[in-house]
Amino acid sequence: MxxxxxxxxxxxxxxxxxxxxxxxxxxxxxxxLPVDIAPRGAKGRTERHPTLDLESRQxxxxxxxxxxxxxxxxxxxxRVLDILAAKKLNPQKEMPIDEARxxxxxxxxxxxxxxxxxxxxxxxxxxxxxxxxxxxDKYLAELEAADKSGPGTLELNPDMKVPDYTRHEIHQQPGGxxxxxxxxxxxxxxxxxxxxxxxxxDQRHISYAAACPTPADGxxxxxxDIGTGIGQFAVALKERFPDADVHGIDVGAPMLRYGHMRAxxxxxxxxxxxxxxxxxxxxxxxxxxxxxYIMFHEVPAEATRKIYAEANRILRxxxxxxxxxxxxxxxxNALRQYGEWKDHRWNNERWRLEYASLDIVEGMRSAxxxxxxxxxxxxxxxxxxxxKAA
Amino acid sequence: xxxxxxxxxxHTVSFIPGDTRGTVFxxxxxxxxxxxxxxxMGAEMWTTKRRLKIVESLLAAKRDVTxxxxxxxxxxxxxxxxxxxxxxxxxxxxxxxxTQVANSGATAPPV
Numbered sequence: 302m303x304x305x306x307x308x309x310x311x312x313x314x315x316x317x318x319x320x321x322x323x324x325x326x327x328x329x330x331x332x333x334l335p336v337d338i339a340p341r342g343a344k345g346r347t348e349r350h351p352t353l354d355l356e357s358r359q360x361x362x363x364x365x366x367x368x369x370x371x372x373x374x375x376x377x378x379x380r381v382l383d384i385l386a387a388k389k390l391n392p393q394k395e396m397p398i399d400e401a402r403x404x405x406x407x408x409x410x411x412x413x414x415x416x417x418x419x420x421x422x423x424x425x426x427x428x429x430x431x432x433x434x435x436x437x438d439k440y441l442a443e444l445e446a447a448d449k450s451g452p453g454t455l456e457l458n459p460d461m462k463v464p465d466y467t468r469h470e471i472h473q474q475p476g477g478x479x480x481x482x483x484x485x486x487x488x489x490x491x492x493x494x495x496x497x498x499x500x501x502x503d504q505r506h507i508s509y510a511a512a513c514p515t516p517a518d519g520x521x522x523x524x525x526d527i528g529t530g531i532g533q534f535a536v537a538l539k540e541r542f543p544d545a546d547v548h549g550i551d552v553g554a555p556m557l558r559y560g561h562m563r564a565x566x567x568x569x570x571x572x573x574x575x576x577x578x579x580x581x582x583x584x585x586x587x588x589x590x591x592x593x594y595i596m597f598h599e600v601p602a603e604a605t606r607k608i609y610a611e612a613n614r615i616l617r618x619x620x621x622x623x624x625x626x627x628x629x630x631x632x633x634n635a636l637r638q639y640g641e642w643k644d645h646r647w648n649n650e651r652w653r654l655e656y657a658s659l660d661i662v663e664g665m666r667s668a669x670x671x672x673x674x675x676x677x678x679x680x681x682x683x684x685x686x687x688x689k690a691a
Numbered sequence: 692x693x694x695x696x697x698x699x700x701x702h703t704v705s706f707i708p709g710d711t712r713g714t715v716f717x718x719x720x721x722x723x724x725x726x727x728x729x730x731x732m733g734a735e736m737w738t739t740k741r742r743l744k745i746v747e748s749l750l751a752a753k754r755d756v757t758x759x760x761x762x763x764x765x766x767x768x769x770x771x772x773x774x775x776x777x778x779x780x781x782x783x784x785x786x787x788x789x790t791q792v793a794n795s796g797a798t799a800p801p802v
Contacts, residue, residue: 360775361733361737368786410789413789416723420726434695438696438697441699468704554702555703
């Protein structure tokens with residue numbers, strides 16, 4: 302049942318911290334969906350879990366993840382530092398991954414932390430996957446009805462050749478982003494757990510959209526979000542730039558379908574299309590801004606170079622390219638490298654190491670951008686801004 | 692992948708299955724599986740406890756206690772905060788022992 306008090310408190314919170322103007326705080330349940338399956342209503346911008354037990358199980362795993370990243374995570378990190386100290390190795394230095402694995406794999410505390418995180422992640426994916434498959438018909442009917450509705454549009458391309466590099470079970474999500482009809486549903490609830498309540502009102506995407514660089518002349522008529530997934534960044538950009546046409550493209554049709562349905566529910570007009578970032582099909586000089594949020598670490602280096610070139614082609618002179626992703630400027634050391642390797646290997650982040658090895662600034666320059674690297678060494682994300690020559 | 696309970700179009704393509712599900716972090720697959728069971732049992736305990744809290748809240752407010760009222764109950768912000776704090780406390784109580792090797796160093800393997 303929809304609760305007015307939590308509805309108001311969430312939007313007031315976002316407006317209060319300056320992430321959204323009070324009049325622009327979109328909420329789920331706009332009444333625009335032709336078929337709306339939300340048995341337990343919504344909390345602000347997010348539909349509540351379809352059953353109380355799903356919600357409670359996921360809530361517990363959010364607590365487990367918090368512990369795995371908190372108390373147990375600290376113990377695990379301390380164990381790494383203890384091992385390095387015992388071997389008289391400098392913890393600030395880089396280390397080949399084989400050497401790091403020989404030192405750290407098999408340690409009981411490091412292993413227990415990884416087991417806990419891994420189990421929580423798999424468990425919450427599995428319970429969502431099982432629920433939505435068991436209740437597939439009504440949720441697919443909801444998507445079908447939304448596919449043809451607005452505001453905004455959805456373009457699906459059933460004949461599209463989906464590249465192999467996108468067909469992996471990224472983040473261990475069952476079926477990945479292209480092979481599970483409920484990829485969007487699972488991704489949304491699972492990442493809300495991953496963010497441990499810090500993004501269930503799209504707080505992160507709204508704050509990143511607010512910080513997005515714009516062209517020097519201030520003109521923003523068309524924006525493209527590449528690798529848009531379920532469209533949270535695209536929706537937030539439309540809310541920041543209500544007069545602009547905002548587009549989101551992705552290879553994963555199930556992700557786009559969910560994103561489009563959610564944008565309708567929030568009453569935000571975004572145009573979603575199943576297209577390749579390497580070959581978008583948009584005209585030359587078309588967009589004022591081309592952006593992405595944590596897409597590039599899911600992409601191999603060869604495709605990255607093609608996407609940089611395509612972004613340059615479709616941007617108008619003076620347009621801005623802002624590929625937001627993990628920070629290349631942070632100091633590299635054994636702890637970080639081991640963490641990146643584990644994310645790559647055990648969280649099925651197939652291209653994570655390739656991304657870490659790339660020279661992003663040089664790559665963007667080679668594609669024709671003038672590049673302003675504003676990355677802060679302490680930040681999680683890089684801030685590298687490309688501008689197409691005027 | 693679970694059985695799909697529908698004949699509707701899925702708009703999916705074939706995917707490349709990952710090989711991470713059987714990962715052994717603790718040196719013995721039985722240990723890894725047991726830990727997974729222990730975490731899952733914690734979730735079942737919390738699920739039951741949360742239902743009980745909802746029933747108590749409905750009774751305290753002298754509202755009807757029906758399956759629908761329980762299922763659709765929306766905790767107040769105060770309840771939400773208190774339940775989250777209790778969840779974190781339970782997780783810590785249940786699983787803090789898992790950090791103790793690092794804290795004592797007594798039984799950790801030689802480094």
